Amino acid sequence: MVKKVLKFGGTSVGTVERIQHVAKIIKKEHEKGNQIIAVLSAMSGKTNELIDLSKKITNNFNKRELDVLLSTGEQVTCALLAGALIELKLKAKSWMNWQIPILTEGEHSNARIVNMNVKKINNFLQDGIAIIPGFQGISKIGDVTTIGRGGSDATAVAIAKLFEADTCEIYTDVDGVFSTDPNKIPVAKKIEKISYDEMLELSSLGAKVMQSSAVQTAMMYNIPLEVRSTFTDRKGTKIFEQQNIDYSKSVTGVAYSKDDAKITLLGVEDRPGVAANVFEPLNKSQINVDMVIQNISSDQKTTDITFTIKREDLLKTKEILKNNRRINYKDITQNDRVSKVSIVGAGMVSTPGITYKMFRGLADENINILAISTSEIKLSVIIDEENTLNAVKKLHTIFDLD
Amino acid sequence: MVKKVLKFGGTSVGTVERIQHVAKIIKKEHEKGNQIIAVLSAMSGKTNELIDLSKKITNNFNKRELDVLLSTGEQVTCALLAGALIELKLKAKSWMNWQIPILTEGEHSNARIVNMNVKKINNFLQDGIAIIPGFQGISKIGDVTTIGRGGSDATAVAIAKLFEADTCEIYTDVDGVFSTDPNKIPVAKKIEKISYDEMLELSSLGAKVMQSSAVQTAMMYNIPLEVRSTFTDRKGTKIFEQQNIDYSKSVTGVAYSKDDAKITLLGVEDRPGVAANVFEPLNKSQINVDMVIQNISSDQKTTDITFTIKREDLLKTKEILKNNRRINYKDITQNDRVSKVSIVGAGMVSTPGITYKMFRGLADENINILAISTSEIKLSVIIDEENTLNAVKKLHTIFDLD
Numbered sequence: 193m194v195k196k197v198l199k200f201g202g203t204s205v206g207t208v209e210r211i212q213h214v215a216k217i218i219k220k221e222h223e224k225g226n227q228i229i230a231v232l233s234a235m236s237g238k239t240n241e242l243i244d245l246s247k248k249i250t251n252n253f254n255k256r257e258l259d260v261l262l263s264t265g266e267q268v269t270c271a272l273l274a275g276a277l278i279e280l281k282l283k284a285k286s287w288m289n290w291q292i293p294i295l296t297e298g299e300h301s302n303a304r305i306v307n308m309n310v311k312k313i314n315n316f317l318q319d320g321i322a323i324i325p326g327f328q329g330i331s332k333i334g335d336v337t338t339i340g341r342g343g344s345d346a347t348a349v350a351i352a353k354l355f356e357a358d359t360c361e362i363y364t365d366v367d368g369v370f371s372t373d374p375n376k377i378p379v380a381k382k383i384e385k386i387s388y389d390e391m392l393e394l395s396s397l398g399a400k401v402m403q404s405s406a407v408q409t410a411m412m413y414n415i416p417l418e419v420r421s422t423f424t425d426r427k428g429t430k431i432f433e434q435q436n437i438d439y440s441k442s443v444t445g446v447a448y449s450k451d452d453a454k455i456t457l458l459g460v461e462d463r464p465g466v467a468a469n470v471f472e473p474l475n476k477s478q479i480n481v482d483m484v485i486q487n488i489s490s491d492q493k494t495t496d497i498t499f500t501i502k503r504e505d506l507l508k509t510k511e512i513l514k515n516n517r518r519i520n521y522k523d524i525t526q527n528d529r530v531s532k533v534s535i536v537g538a539g540m541v542s543t544p545g546i547t548y549k550m551f552r553g554l555a556d557e558n559i560n561i562l563a564i565s566t567s568e569i570k571l572s573v574i575i576d577e578e579n580t581l582n583a584v585k586k587l588h589t590i591f592d593l594d
Numbered sequence: 595m596v597k598k599v600l601k602f603g604g605t606s607v608g609t610v611e612r613i614q615h616v617a618k619i620i621k622k623e624h625e626k627g628n629q630i631i632a633v634l635s636a637m638s639g640k641t642n643e644l645i646d647l648s649k650k651i652t653n654n655f656n657k658r659e660l661d662v663l664l665s666t667g668e669q670v671t672c673a674l675l676a677g678a679l680i681e682l683k684l685k686a687k688s689w690m691n692w693q694i695p696i697l698t699e700g701e702h703s704n705a706r707i708v709n710m711n712v713k714k715i716n717n718f719l720q721d722g723i724a725i726i727p728g729f730q731g732i733s734k735i736g737d738v739t740t741i742g743r744g745g746s747d748a749t750a751v752a753i754a755k756l757f758e759a760d761t762c763e764i765y766t767d768v769d770g771v772f773s774t775d776p777n778k779i780p781v782a783k784k785i786e787k788i789s790y791d792e793m794l795e796l797s798s799l800g801a802k803v804m805q806s807s808a809v810q811t812a813m814m815y816n817i818p819l820e821v822r823s824t825f826t827d828r829k830g831t832k833i834f835e836q837q838n839i840d841y842s843k844s845v846t847g848v849a850y851s852k853d854d855a856k857i858t859l860l861g862v863e864d865r866p867g868v869a870a871n872v873f874e875p876l877n878k879s880q881i882n883v884d885m886v887i888q889n890i891s892s893d894q895k896t897t898d899i900t901f902t903i904k905r906e907d908l909l910k911t912k913e914i915l916k917n918n919r920r921i922n923y924k925d926i927t928q929n930d931r932v933s934k935v936s937i938v939g940a941g942m943v944s945t946p947g948i949t950y951k952m953f954r955g956l957a958d959e960n961i962n963i964l965a966i967s968t969s970e971i972k973l974s975v976i977i978d979e980e981n982t983l984n985a986v987k988k989l990h991t992i993f994d995l996d
Contacts, residue, residue: 208647208650208651209650211651212651242670245610245670245674246673246674246677248610248611249610249613249614249674249677249678249681250677250681252681253677253681254676254677254680254681256687257673257674257676257677257680257687257688258673258677260669260672260673260676260688260690261669261670261673261674261677263669264666264669264670264673267662267663267665267666267669268644268647268663268666270662271648271659271660271662271663271666272647272648272651272659272663274656274659274662275648275651275652275655275656275659275660275663276651278656278659279651279652279654279655279656285658285659286659286662288662288692288738290690290692290693291692291736334693336690
């Protein structure tokens with residue numbers, strides 16, 4: 193008997209017809225003898241629609257009440273799926289956040305699941321299918337909480353962990369995780385198996401198949417994931433521990449992010465705490481700083497600090513830097529049309545020459561590298577935005593991913 | 595300090611702008627020093643929209659899951675109103691059915707409220723405004739339940755009772771209860787004060803301002819009601835005990851229902867249980883029988899039974915009667931174009947000549963009376979449908995209601 197958590201995203205439950213289709217997928221899995229817990233998102237667009245209602249009242253809508261409002265979206269899809277399954281002569285039941293309950297900690301709109309009562313549902317799973325809303329829970333004092341956008345993935349993984357499920361399958365509107373964006377680079381290939389680390393690097397780099405924190409949780413508790421399409425029978429991408437993967441290729445995928453801007457502070461006074469002084473006010477203003485590169489400067493008393501942000505945050509960032517009395521620097525330069533291109537692969541560590549090969553490939557295409565950042569399984573460069581697709585195509589080819 | 599329950603119907607919370615308007619009404623009431631509990635319906639049309647979704651799956655949607663689905667409508671309006679009140683710098687909080695909890699008994703989609711935990715909310719009311727979804731509760735085993743269409747009125751009255759509120763105000767899209775339908779009879783006047791009994795007779799006769807069972811509950815616990823408009827500042831109609839009303843007029847209002855049909859069973863064998871035998875199978879098939887009149891027949895061995903039903907049920911009713919082997923009768927006659935016109939007034943009992951005055955008035959208009967039925971505070975006649983408005987106008991005039 194295999195216990196499976198099946199999570200269906202917003203497009204997978206976007207209409208009644210699609211919910212009926214999801215019911216058929218679940219029926220098939222149940223008939224194989226599997227115990228099924230289904231975790232659902234709201235219908236695609238629904239959460240935004242509810243947010244828009246709240247924004248008509250104020251952009252600063254009370255967070256407790258916003259959570260009450262938004263949590264209704266998943267309750268609707270859960271009830272509809274339960275009804276659809278019962279119509280297929282299956283035993284099925286929806287369980288709301290407070291009925292389980294799904295206990296969370298942390299503030300409204302950004303809570304995290306800490307516990308769940310599994311007993312009642314485990315009994316029900318003997319012959320029934322349990323349906324649980326993603327993205328929500330209740331707090332210690334019994335308020336409705338939500339766990340951040342895309343939080344249904346986190347719910348699915350938390351449920352897989354707490355119910356000791358054998359596997360957690362993420363049904364979505366793409367076939368799986370690709371070696372790069374298949375919409376832009378037609379030779380992109382679906383990855384069959386990938387490690388949690390690589391998945392994290394890819395998803396944080398723009399391959400938005402699964403929410404990163406959910407992948408992290410799965411990694412921490414070693415829960416096997418599979419990302420697959422609701423709309424085809426094709427196998428998806430399996431995500432598990434690195435040691436279970438046989439790496440024939442050093443690079444698994446090429447990711448890129450657009451709409452970035454790069455800022456360099458030149459001649460920053462070089463003393464302990466200076467980086468903290470630069471980034472603390474940005475963090476307070478919720479500006480998401482991505483890559484940070486600090487070079488030792490030639491005179492050894494000052495340093496240059498380069499970092500990237502979303503382009504839309506550029507003006508605000510510059511203003512915060514200018515008003516920051518705790519840092520001294522000679523000049524600010526900026527480039528508001530840059531992108532980040534990264535190669536990701538757990539096999540990179542053990543393969544020499546990857547770095548050189550990447551730089552050579554970009555040079556052959558006459559693409560100038562504006563900044564470089566590396567980690568164990570990732571190598572990122574900042575380039576002019578207009579060169580993005582060229583760079584991605586070239587790297588995809590030279591690392592044998594086509 | 596006055597404790598008020600304010601209930602807002604679907605059109606009153608039909609858009610975000612209207613919800614903001616409701617927030618202003620509540621603010622004004624709160625600033626007068628009143629303690630406020632607001633009970634809300636779903637946005638107008640929302641419940642039907644959710645039912646339509648369920649019907650796309652099946653007309654026989656599981657009732658437990660239907661209640662989960664439908665209960666989301668009021669949760670949305672409650673969260674939005676709470677947010678709107680907080681935006682007006684008031685302390686406000688939504689309380690869901692399970693947070694209070696609102697305990698119900700009875701089957702799904704037709705439960706009734708039996709109890710509520712008032713303590714937490716009573717504490718909150720010291721300086722805060724509590725917002726509660728109408729139409730829903732939870733069962734003893736913790737399932738979501740709903741209490742029937744229009745059930746938000748019932749919720750408001752139950753809350754008024756359990757919280758020992760001083761008054762319960764029903765905000766809706768009409769100015770109050772009228773002496774007859776103001777859309778059809780322009781001389782109709784708003785009634786300032788009316789007794790529970792009269793209100794019940796009027797509302798069960800087509801003046802659908804408030805749900806009848808909610809009026810009954812208010813009568814049982816002597817909770818003063820007021821029906822008023824969300825969209826004007828005008829006073830509404832106050833509903834309370836008969837003894838508190840000074841009747842200057844014997845007739846309070848003229849009600850009518852259309853789309854009726856009349857059936858007469860001629861020469862029914864007259865023995866104990868015959869009426870039960872006629873109506874039991876109709877009840878089982880959920881055919882709503884309205885007026886029933888039984889005359890002693892001339893030969894004293896048989897009787898004639900006349901009753902009215904909705905026109906849409908006519909064919910089904912005749913079929914059931916024909917297949918009913920437990921009754922013997924000579925013939926069936928029918929009239930499928932009739933209406934019921936009624937005068938209602940608690941003052942009728944003590945005023946002689948009302949009956950005669952009504953029949954004389956109709957005769958003056960050349961309107962033939964097909965059947966008559968009377969109660970303590972009501973006198974109904976069945977007439978040809980084409981005469982309905984003429985009859986209502988005439989009665990409205992002769993009983994000094996214009």
